[in-house]
Amino acid sequence: MKSLIRTIAAVTLAGVLLSGCGGNRSEDPKAKYIFLFIGDGMGVSQVSLTESYMAYKKGNLGGERLTFSSFPYFGMASTYSANRVITCSSAAGTAISCGAKANNESLGISPDGEKLKSITYHLKEDGYRIGIISNAPVNHATPAAFYANSASRYDYYELTRTIPSTGFEFFAGSGFSAYYGNEGKDEDSESYLERNGYQVCFGEEEYLNRPADCRNLVLCQKHHKGQNAKDYLIDGMKKEGVYSLPELLERGMEFIGDSEPFFIMCEGGTIDWAAHENKTMPLINLIREFDAAVAMAYEFYLSHPDETLIVVTADHDTGGVSLGQGIEWLDDRLEWHKIDSAWTAAGGANTLGYEENKALNDAAFIGWTTKQHTGNDVPVYAIGKGAERFCGKMDNTEIKGKILGE
Ligand SMILES: [Zn+2]
Secondary structure, eight states: OHHHHHHHHHHHHHHHHHTTTTOOOOSSOSOSEEEEEEETTOOHHHHHHHHHHHHHHTTOSSOOOOTGGGSSEEEEEEOOOSSOSSOOHHHHHHHHHHSSOOOTTOBSBOTTSOBOOOHHHHHHHTTOEEEEEESSOTTSHHHHTTTOOBSOTTOHHHHHHHHHHHOOSEEEOSOBTTSBSGGGTSOBHHHHHHHTTOEEEESHHHHHTSOTTOOSEEEEOGGGTTSBOOOOOOSOOOOTTOOOHHHHHHHHHHHHOSSSOEEEEEEETHHHHHHHTTOHHHHHHHHHHHHHHHHHHHHHHHHSTTTEEEEEEOSOEESOEEEOSSOOTTTOOOOHHHHHHHHHHTTTOSOOOHHHHHHHHHHTTEEEOOSSEEOOOEEEEEEETTGGGGOEEEEGGGHHHHHHTO
16 A cells, blocks of 8 residues: 555656646647747847837836736746857757757857757658748748758858748748859859749738749848848837838738648847847847737737637847846836837837947946847746646757647
8 A cells, every 4th residue: 555655656756747837748748839939139138128118118116027928837948059159049959949059150060960850850840830020130040940050150141042942832031141052153142042943022012922833932121132131120110111020921921821720930139139239128128029929929829729729939149137236225216208208209210320329328327238149048938739748947959849749
């Protein structure tokens, strides 16, 4: 009897340990519909900053949540790369996509030069339709980590030329870095892709007038047609004729459909760029825009709750922001109104110079420790089928296996 009780106790404990925060693994570990959102540079402090601002706008000290920070499962991921404590986006993207560490600046390649396999190729083999979406260029580090193998993240033209061999259904981004290869001597990216079976649409008019039999598409911003995608729209303000991240995702979900399983990676790439410049309000606007894209996936989840997994994470923290710099906890609070009114006066646009921006951050008591990436852990939020796997401390290389249920 005693041993039976011990056995039951052991089994119960094992069950509790295996189920992590309390969820249960179902028999088929993979969700039919998978969304992976990556806020580039979006550390946990950037999320707190955004929620603090949202609370300020309601006249409160706190208590606001984004869609994704309301998800029931939460963990933290370490982000170091194979050769540095502080990762870059290509090594971190590779870790998330391929489940293995890479050196900074390499994409889908191990430190030994071995080609690594992205989760997208595993899922493609299993009949999933694949969408890769970013508001950064289509061939930028994070999106490219989900389709390319390259010793350098900066071989932009070659990364673009990888796209046709993927067979993936949908790509979206601001455009192409290195639109013309070899300083304009090589074929332009649009012609190359279209000659190899991919329709390239710049803006809504081209998208709506795409051929009816189009099965593989690259969607870009209208103003980047025929040129390098080099302007960085980092203020997070909606502009006429420019797709927002939710709009890019909406086109992707429409194009891919839900008759077959799908995997969609959706990156808020310009969050990182705002953080590199320590621009507080653009950063907040971009995280809220990113959250609006997550909210679209959440809507989809509500109609397919047993078949959908949504994971939201970051590749690394950028800027090392803190809520409070040089203030005493007994007598002061963040001066949100100072930063808010100054950005409002500037029309919300990203026009403030370095000194002006720094003075605003200081006046509002918002501290930035660097203009580069940090080695801070990043948050991982999840909801849906298999979401319970994303609890507790993990390494970024574990995310792939957790999505696949391995
Ligand atoms: Zn960066």
